[in-house]
Amino acid sequence: MKRYSKLLVLLVVAAFVLSLAGVASAAVFSDIDDSPAKGDIVKLNALGIINGYPDGTFKPGATITRAEFAKIAVIAAGYTEKEADMLASVSQYTDVPANEWYTGWINLATAKGLVKGYGDGRFGPNDEVTYEQVVTVLMRLLGYDDRLSGEWPYDYLIEAAKIELIKDVTFVTGTPAPRGDVAILTSTALDTNVANWDDEKEDFVVDTTTTLLAENFSGKSFVQDLTVTGWKVDNDGKFVITVDTQDTNLTEATLAEDANIVGGLIVPYLVNHKVDVVYNEDDDEIAYINVKSTLLKSDDVEKNDDGDIEVDGTAYENPDNLDVPLGEYFKVYLNDDNEVYKIVAVTNGGNPVLFKEYDADTDVISFKNDAAGPFDLDNYDEEDVLIVKDGQIADIDDLVENDVVYVTEDTNGNYHGLKLYLEAFSFSNSGELVSAYKEDGKVVELKIGSKKYSMTEASVKISTDNGDEFGAFDYDKLIDAFGTTVKFAVDKQNKLVYIAADIDEEEPTELYGSFVDVVDVNYKDQVTKVKLFTENGSTVTYSVDLDEITPIYENDGVTEAVYLGSDKFVTDTFVQFSLNDAGEIEALTALTTNGAITAADADTNRVKINGNWYFVTDNTVIINTDYNDADDDKEADLEDVADFLSYAEDNASDLNPIAVVFKEDGNEVEYLLISEELTVTEEGEYGIVTDLYSIGEDDYVEIDGTRYELATGGLNGAAVDDFVKYDLVDGKVTLTVEFDADADHTAEKKAVTDRDLSNNAIEIADYWYLFDGDTVVVDYTGDDPEYSTVSSVAVDDNVVFVEYGEGDDKPEDTLKFIFIVE
Numbered sequence: 160m161k162r163y164s165k166l167l168v169l170l171v172v173a174a175f176v177l178s179l180a181g182v183a184s185a186a187v188f189s190d191i192d193d194s195p196a197k198g199d200i201v202k203l204n205a206l207g208i209i210n211g212y213p214d215g216t217f218k219p220g221a222t223i224t225r226a227e228f229a230k231i232a233v234i235a236a237g238y239t240e241k242e243a244d245m246l247a248s249v250s251q252y253t254d255v256p257a258n259e260w261y262t263g264w265i266n267l268a269t270a271k272g273l274v275k276g277y278g279d280g281r282f283g284p285n286d287e288v289t290y291e292q293v294v295t296v297l298m299r300l301l302g303y304d305d306r307l308s309g310e311w312p313y314d315y316l317i318e319a320a321k322i323e324l325i326k327d328v329t330f331v332t333g334t335p336a337p338r339g340d341v342a343i344l345t346s347t348a349l350d351t352n353v354a355n356w357d358d359e360k361e362d363f364v365v366d367t368t369t370t371l372l373a374e375n376f377s378g379k380s381f382v383q384d385l386t387v388t389g390w391k392v393d394n395d396g397k398f399v400i401t402v403d404t405q406d407t408n409l410t411e412a413t414l415a416e417d418a419n420i421v422g423g424l425i426v427p428y429l430v431n432h433k434v435d436v437v438y439n440e441d442d443d444e445i446a447y448i449n450v451k452s453t454l455l456k457s458d459d460v461e462k463n464d465d466g467d468i469e470v471d472g473t474a475y476e477n478p479d480n481l482d483v484p485l486g487e488y489f490k491v492y493l494n495d496d497n498e499v500y501k502i503v504a505v506t507n508g509g510n511p512v513l514f515k516e517y518d519a520d521t522d523v524i525s526f527k528n529d530a531a532g533p534f535d536l537d538n539y540d541e542e543d544v545l546i547v548k549d550g551q552i553a554d555i556d557d558l559v560e561n562d563v564v565y566v567t568e569d570t571n572g573n574y575h576g577l578k579l580y581l582e583a584f585s586f587s588n589s590g591e592l593v594s595a596y597k598e599d600g601k602v603v604e605l606k607i608g609s610k611k612y613s614m615t616e617a618s619v620k621i622s623t624d625n626g627d628e629f630g631a632f633d634y635d636k637l638i639d640a641f642g643t644t645v646k647f648a649v650d651k652q653n654k655l656v657y658i659a660a661d662i663d664e665e666e667p668t669e670l671y672g673s674f675v676d677v678v679d680v681n682y683k684d685q686v687t688k689v690k691l692f693t694e695n696g697s698t699v700t701y702s703v704d705l706d707e708i709t710p711i712y713e714n715d716g717v718t719e720a721v722y723l724g725s726d727k728f729v730t731d732t733f734v735q736f737s738l739n740d741a742g743e744i745e746a747l748t749a750l751t752t753n754g755a756i757t758a759a760d761a762d763t764n765r766v767k768i769n770g771n772w773y774f775v776t777d778n779t780v781i782i783n784t785d786y787n788d789a790d791d792d793k794e795a796d797l798e799d800v801a802d803f804l805s806y807a808e809d810n811a812s813d814l815n816p817i818a819v820v821f822k823e824d825g826n827e828v829e830y831l832l833i834s835e836e837l838t839v840t841e842e843g844e845y846g847i848v849t850d851l852y853s854i855g856e857d858d859y860v861e862i863d864g865t866r867y868e869l870a871t872g873g874l875n876g877a878a879v880d881d882f883v884k885y886d887l888v889d890g891k892v893t894l895t896v897e898f899d900a901d902a903d904h905t906a907e908k909k910a911v912t913d914r915d916l917s918n919n920a921i922e923i924a925d926y927w928y929l930f931d932g933d934t935v936v937v938d939y940t941g942d943d944p945e946y947s948t949v950s951s952v953a954v955d956d957n958v959v960f961v962e963y964g965e966g967d968d969k970p971e972d973t974l975k976f977i978f979i980v981e
Contacts, residue, residue, distance in 0.1 A: 188217040195327075196339035199346035208234045209342060219339030225292070226261035226284035228341065229268040232296045235345055236271060237375030243267045245435060245449040252282040259284075273299050287335035290328075293344055294319050301371055302354040303363055322351060322365070384451075385409070385436060387429040391576035396542030398426040399576075400445070402434075412436075415444040424450055425552055427545075427575070427582075431492055431501050452500075455491040458613075458653060460502065468499045475499045487613070488652040508651040510618065513629065514562040514583065517555050524555065527629060528620075531566045534579060543578040549585055561586040561626050563648045563657065584648070586626070586657065592645045594852035594859070595634070602634055605655060606852065607647060614655035625661035638855040639695060670694060671822070671830045673784050673795045674732040674749075677712055677721060686710040686721050689744070691734065692795040694780045694830070696856065701736075704743040723747055731784035731795065733820045733832040750832065755816035759807035764800070766807055766828065768819065774827045775800055785834045798837065799868070802890040806837045837890065845897065845935065845976075847944050848881045860885075860892060867892040880944050882937055882978065898959065898978050900939060908957045908980050916950055921974070923958060929973040938979045952979060 188204075188211050191197045196219050203209040208231055211217040233243060243263030250257065250266050261284050268274045273296050276282040291312035298315045301322075307314035312332060319325045324347055328340045336344075349372040354363040385402040393399050398414040414426065424432070433452040436445045455470045462483050467474040470491050476498045483489070486504025494500050512530035517523075525533040536544065536555065546553045548562065558564070558581075567580040574580055590608030597603065604611045620629040623636055626646065640660035648657040671694050678688035678700050689710075690700045703710060710723040721728040726749035728734065733750040758767040765772050775781075781798040811817045820832035850861035851874075858869040860877070862885055873893035877883050880900035885892045913922035920927050936947040952958065961976040963969035 188215065190216045191219055191339075194219040194339050196342045199342040200339070202346050202349075203231075203342055208345065217338065219342070220337050222287045222335040223338050223341055224284065225274075225282065225286050225288045226265060228288045228293060228296065229274055229284075230261065230264040231341070231345060232273050232300060233264050233267050233271070235297075235349065235371070235375065236273065236300055238267060238271075242449075246270065250282075251280075252276055252284075253280045255282050255284055268296075272304070288341075289333055290330040290336045290340070291316060291332045293336045293341055294325060297324065297344055297348040300348060301351055302356075304356070306356060306363075318363075324348060324351060385434050387432050387434060389430060389575075390426050392542060392545060393576060394542065400426060400429060409438060412438060412443060412445045414448075418445055418448065420448045420450065425547065425550065427547060428550065431490070431503065433492075433494055433500070451495045453493040453497075455493065456489070456505075456653070457491070458488045460489040460491060468502065488654075505652050507654070508565055509567075511563045511565050511584075511648070511650060511656060513586075513620075513657065514558045514560060514564050516560065517558060524558075526564065526566070527561075531564075534568070539578055543572060544581075545575075545577050545579075546581045546583065548583040553583065558583055559585075561659075565651075586646060586648050586659070588648060589644055589646045592637070592640050592643060592658075592660070594641070594854050596852045602632075602853075605658075607645065612647070612649060612653065612655045618650075619655050620657050622657075622659040623661075624663040626659040629657065629659075638697075641855045670736050670738070671750075671780065671782065671832065672734055672736070673782060673832070674721070674728040674734050675730060675795075677719060680712045684712045686712050689721070689728075691736065692782065692784075694782065694797075696797045701738070702741075702743045703747075704739055704741075704745045707739070707745040708747060710747065723749075731834065733782070733784070750820045752818045752820055754819045754821045756807055756811045756819055757813050757816050759804055759811050761801070761804040761808045764804060766804070766811075766831075768821060768828075772826075773821075773823055775804060775831070776827055779828045779831060781831045781833065783833050783835060783837070785836045798833075799890050802837060803831075803833075806835075844885050844887070846883065846885065847937065847946075848877055848879050848883055848894075851877075851879055860894065862892075869894075880939075882944070882976070897961065897976060898937070898939075900944065904959050904978075904980050908959050911952055911954050911956045911958060913954060914952070921949060921952065923960065927972070928960070928962070929970055930977075931969070931973060933969075934974050934977065936977045936979070940979055940981055947979065949977065952977060957981065 188200065191200050194200070200209065200217055200219065204211070230243075243266075245263065246266035247263035248257050250262055251269065252265065255262055255265055265274070265282055265284060269276070274282070295312060295315045298319055301324075303315070303318060305311075305314075307318055309317065316325070316332070324344065327343050327347060330336070330340070350370055352365045352367050352370055353374055354365050356362075357364045387400050388403045389401040391399050393413065397416065399411060400414065401411045402409060420426070420429070429448070429450070432450050432454070435449045435451060438445055457470050459469075459471050460483050461469050462477070463469050463474060465474070466477055466480055468477045468481065468483070468491060469475075475491070475493060478498050479500060481499060481502055483502055484504040488505045490503040490505055491499055492501040492503075510530075513527040515525045515527045518525075522536045523533050524536065546555060546558070548557050562583045563586055564584075565582040567574050567577075567582075569578055572578045590610075593606040593608070595602050595605055596611070601616055602614065604613055606612075616632045616634075619632040621632055621637060622629045623640075637658070637660065639662040643660060643662065646659040647655060650656045673692045675690040675692055675698055677686055678690050679686070681687050685705060686703055687705065688700055688702050690698060692698050708723060710721045710728070713720050713722060718729065726747075728747075728749055735748045735750055736744050737746040739745040754768040756766050756768055757770075759765065764775050766775055777800060779800060781800065781803050782795055783798045784795045807817060817833060817835055820830075821828055822830040846862035848860060848862060849864055852859055858874070859866050860869050860874070861867075862883065867885070867887065868891045870888070870891035870893045873891065875894050875896065877894040877896050878899075878901060881896050882898035882900075884895040884897055909924040911921065911923055912925050915921070915927075919930050921930060922928075930949045934949060936949055936952060938945045938947045938951070957980050959978040959980055960974050963973045963975045967975070969975075
């Protein structure tokens, strides 16, 4: 609570007496002369707390609504209409619409803890206020709260009787309070000493040095359009903000302990925001802050040709003609007119660490991998430490394992007046790990969900056990995480710093694959290690648990084979196997053909096996041992579901069945093991490269939005936005660059000098060429390449072009491609 001197109290009382004299002679209200509340009504009117009706009456016997009394309580608390107006836009109550006359008053009363509503989301603004409700609110104004002993409303009524708040009125609980009695109770409250809660006594203690009148009606000012430029914590543990404005001498002020900040921000996050404040000039403290500005964060910020600032494609007016600073990630501040007034390039703020634990017995906090600390909180005074979590002031007990924390330690206390500042964020982001983007063999972006996140391998830590332990980034360890949900954290530049996947799970009891080779044999010809191609698409060497199975190696000089009972294993034998807890093979079975595909329907994702139709889903594992990529040393591979269905639809029939080993789950195929050379071929197709990325061990290209797996060595220097020729063989593409989007085309570009569209002719550099319906036009003058038409190619446009060759069966000088360039 604030304290005031006796002199100040005397000054307030003197001003009050003078105002009473002026009002009394004016006879403000025509209907209060006979009211016992007359003096109280005049007093409150002089202080601006209550008003009458336009006809000059006060109507002391009329009831008063809850909304009207909320306004009275807020003004009695020392606030003004301007402060209430700052909260008039929205309300937490379902029956308090925005921008009604009472909305701001009710919201401000709620924010100050004076009213609480009915508890079911309603406030009842037009309900009649009852006596006990009036007394409760006035008691809260005086400093009392729900720590009073007993049940409501008797806890408040009993204490009100003790301090003589209700001595001048008689009432029955539950009945509406008339305006005259409300004036008496409010006036009495103003002259009553305030109280404070004493933690040691666990009771309220009356402060006999000040009253509610002295407490709430000292000098205040309402200052608008300040820009917060900095903050610190003073020696008393209070927040201090610095501001920049041309309209006031206010440059620095302390926040009152009970100061409210409207807008959901805490003091450290106010910097660069525009605010309105209620400033108590007598004690140099800010009691109230209304944040008027909006903060946008993005890596897509640019100044357009009109001088506006575009954030994620949305344009905002830029009255100060600001330029976008150099950087990768930005904060853009908008004023209450939605205009840009500041742009800040965000730095990463250092590398965040992961919270490990707080030991309450030793008062020590520690972080994973010893990346920071540990810190013994006994070494710091309370006012020297600030903890923030998810944008709110927090306590050390609020931090949990794997919270992402920025740690700043300054033993001299020069960091905003602090010696230890912990800025924490919950490790709560999650999404499907979709794809990876590489440069020079290093991952530079990961797509999680629908968004791409930049990263550097040196700065990212990963966990494969759902966050228990983190280590250095290793792409090979993340391969199994593609297609699964991962948790992740980003730094202040929105770059990835932590990824937690849950892929260290126990192997399923039954695994499927194909036999590749014998790796090791002991002196008894017992096979101790084998190499298998597994259902996750990788070739793995496993040890054999000889206590469970005893496979025997035989070599007749022609064929190497492994025998286990009646089963024989050679290269490409389909197998079912299981592993023990040590990851050793404890069971191994050779699988033989158990089905034949005689039909397939690619549109409905179905295959007909042994006369029955089954669905082939994205979860179906298709292993093919007839894998013939000459540039790849795999003995088998996983087949794409769509490619296989297309092949089976074209080739499978009763006369030409496809032999398979399959395992079904109801009407769905769970595993499909085949030995079939898929011949899905498309040659000489063209398109724009729209994306390049990796999923697990495989590399992919998107051409005009359609995804293809790249053949080994099939990229051939192509990049996003290039126009390419692509040859599709067995589901994999090889690219040939026809137009390099990043190359300098100055030497080869030529200007269009004329057009004759009616005769399908276009003149380039004074030479006429033909075009037809097959001529492809791509416009490279915008941010992204776009397909266009010859009719859109204008005179004076610069173009690079390619003519059809002699073997293309086209007239001489016919254009195959036209690329419009700058």
